[in-house]
Amino acid sequence: xxxxxxxxxxxxxxxxxxxxxxxxxxxxxxxxxxxxxxxxxxxxxxxxxxxxxxxxxxxxxxxxxxxxxxxxxxxxxxxxxxxxxxxxxxxxxxxxxxxxxxxxxxxxxxxxxxxxxxxxxxxxxxxxxxxxxxxxxxxxxxxxxxxxxxxxxxxxxxxxxxxxxxxxxxxxxxxxxxxxxxxxxxxxxxxxxxxxxxxxxxxxxxxxxxxxxxxxxxxxxxxxxxxxxxxxxxxxxxxxxxxxxxxxxxxxxxxxxxxxxxxxxxxxxxxxxxxxxxxxxxxxxxxxxxxxxxxxxxxxxxxxxxxxxxxxxxxxxxxxxxxxxxxxxxxxxxxxxxxxxxxxxxxxxxxxxxxxxxxxxxxxxxxxxxxxxxxxxxxxxxxxxxxxxxxxxxxxxxxxxxxxxxxxxxxxxxxxxxxxxxxxxxxxxxxxxxxxxxxxxxxxxxxxxxxxxxxxxxxxxxxxxxxxxxxxxxxxxxxxxxxxxxxxx
Ligand code: GLC
Numbered sequence: 001x002x003x004x005x006x007x008x009x010x011x012x013x014x015x016x017x018x019x020x021x022x023x024x025x026x027x028x029x030x031x032x033x034x035x036x037x038x039x040x041x042x043x044x045x046x047x048x049x050x051x052x053x054x055x056x057x058x059x060x061x062x063x064x065x066x067x068x069x070x071x072x073x074x075x076x077x078x079x080x081x082x083x084x085x086x087x088x089x090x091x092x093x094x095x096x097x098x099x100x101x102x103x104x105x106x107x108x109x110x111x112x113x114x115x116x117x118x119x120x121x122x123x124x125x126x127x128x129x130x131x132x133x134x135x136x137x138x139x140x141x142x143x144x145x146x147x148x149x150x151x152x153x154x155x156x157x158x159x160x161x162x163x164x165x166x167x168x169x170x171x172x173x174x175x176x177x178x179x180x181x182x183x184x185x186x187x188x189x190x191x192x193x194x195x196x197x198x199x200x201x202x203x204x205x206x207x208x209x210x211x212x213x214x215x216x217x218x219x220x221x222x223x224x225x226x227x228x229x230x231x232x233x234x235x236x237x238x239x240x241x242x243x244x245x246x247x248x249x250x251x252x253x254x255x256x257x258x259x260x261x262x263x264x265x266x267x268x269x270x271x272x273x274x275x276x277x278x279x280x281x282x283x284x285x286x287x288x289x290x291x292x293x294x295x296x297x298x299x300x301x302x303x304x305x306x307x308x309x310x311x312x313x314x315x316x317x318x319x320x321x322x323x324x325x326x327x328x329x330x331x332x333x334x335x336x337x338x339x340x341x342x343x344x345x346x347x348x349x350x351x352x353x354x355x356x357x358x359x360x361x362x363x364x365x366x367x368x369x370x371x372x373x374x375x376x377x378x379x380x381x382x383x384x385x386x387x388x389x390x391x392x393x394x395x396x397x398x399x400x401x402x403x404x405x406x407x408x409x410x411x412x413x414x415x416x417x418x419x420x421x422x423x424x425x426x427x428x429x430x431x432x433x434x435x436x437x438x439x440x441x442x443x444x445x446x447x448x449x450x451x452x453x454x455x456x457x458x459x460x461x462x463x464x465x466x467x468x469x470x471x472x473x474x475x476x477x478x479x480x481x482x483x484x485x486x487x488x489x
Pocket of ligand 1: 175230249255
């Protein structure tokens with residue numbers, strides 16, 4: 001009897017399966033691709049960024065740069081003073097530490113600098129991922145977690161790193177959030193970005209927070225420099241190449257720092273630095289303008305974010321958000337048309353389920369039947385049995401979102417190049433090098449290729465030949481160590 005029931009159930013299941021396959025086939029045949037494409041074209045036209053529009057966006061950014069340099073609060077662009085007014089000379093020497101906090105991972109580094117002849121003699125690092133609850137928990141817990149990792153990194157080092165009695169280890173702290181610097185080695189947090197949200201840290205000196213946590217760990221270390229990752233990238237880049245004028249991060253978040261003439265910073269009231277220069281952390285992620293191609297998907301993403309109304313440019317261009325924009329577009333289309341079958345795939349409704357690395361995998365699939373796309377759709381979104389047409393369509397959505405981001409990022413770089421007057425050819429054909437770091441730039445080739453192409457287009461062929469984009473791999477940690485070295489006691 002029992003056997004019979006099982007047999008019957010199995011038969012029903014098998015029949016159901018066959019019926020389901022037939023229904024899916026029928027439904028995918030039922031997709032009105034003409035209408036889908038129409039809807040896509042409409043979204044695409046809202047994301048379009050012809051070169052003239054990009055030039056207008058760059059000019060708007062340049063105007064905001066001036067305003068932010070004129071006074072604090074004068075613009076959405078904070079144009080923060082970094083207090084870095086001496087760029088590395090190559091003569092930096094000694095053992096320095098760096099701590100790099102800015103995303104879901106943080107890194108601790110030990111760097112041995114060998115002076116003029118030696119360069120970076122040795123560097124070692126350890127990467128630790130931050131448990132998500134600490135990103136929205138308490139200041140005390142976050143800094144304790146970091147100090148603990150730093151302390152065990154130091155505890156595990158060999159005899160060769162023993163610090164002589166009476167001497168303290170020195171640390172460059174890369175803290176990749178907007179900070180109002182009070183000096184090179186102190187600064188208060190203006191706000192959190194990139195998914196961090198710990199209210200009690202806002203307004204506090206983050207160096208004091210770290211120092212207290214290190215003391216709780218019994219770690220005898222002094223923070224000599226507090227730097228943003230863009231500043232670290234610029235400095236690390238300059239150490240390698242004397243023509244580096246800006247550091248850009250295109251990763252989880254996005255931002256840029258560049259070398260400004262101190263005399264062009266009206267809000268700088270102190271004595272002008274000897275070098276006549278100051279590195280400015282733009283915090284360009286917070287740029288906003290009616291010229292930006294913000295769609296209903298971006299508006300909804302922003303509204304539901306931890307920081308609504310803020311970091312609008314960052315939400316259009318950085319790795320934390322690109323996959324999420326794609327998810328929102330696919331969701332909307334699948335609600336209107338059965339591109340993934342009759343029901344909207346439940347997983348597609350989960351915010352942030354499609355991460356940018358997955359989006360990149362989909363976008364770069366060059367197999368004839370787009371099997372990577374099929375695999376990612378299945379694994380990430382639980383979408384099975386996709387037709388080639390559907391897969392191709394998903395690639396087109398990724399392309400649209402990535403292209404918009406890359407072109408906007410290129411406009412930001414163009415704004416910096418214009419601001420420092422390197423957008424025309426100089427008599428001595430001076431090179432201008434932009435050091436870029438971040439996973440989005442490093443791993444998302446379609447994005448970085450598009451960025452470079454667009455920048456050439458903006459600059460024009462002749463000027464473009466004097467501008468070099470350099471990938472500065474992990475430059476921000478080294479940069480912080482270098483700044484610590486050049487300001488060491
Ligand atoms: C965010 C932070 C900024 C940082 C950037 C890249 O935009 O506000 O300080 O430089 O991410 O990590």
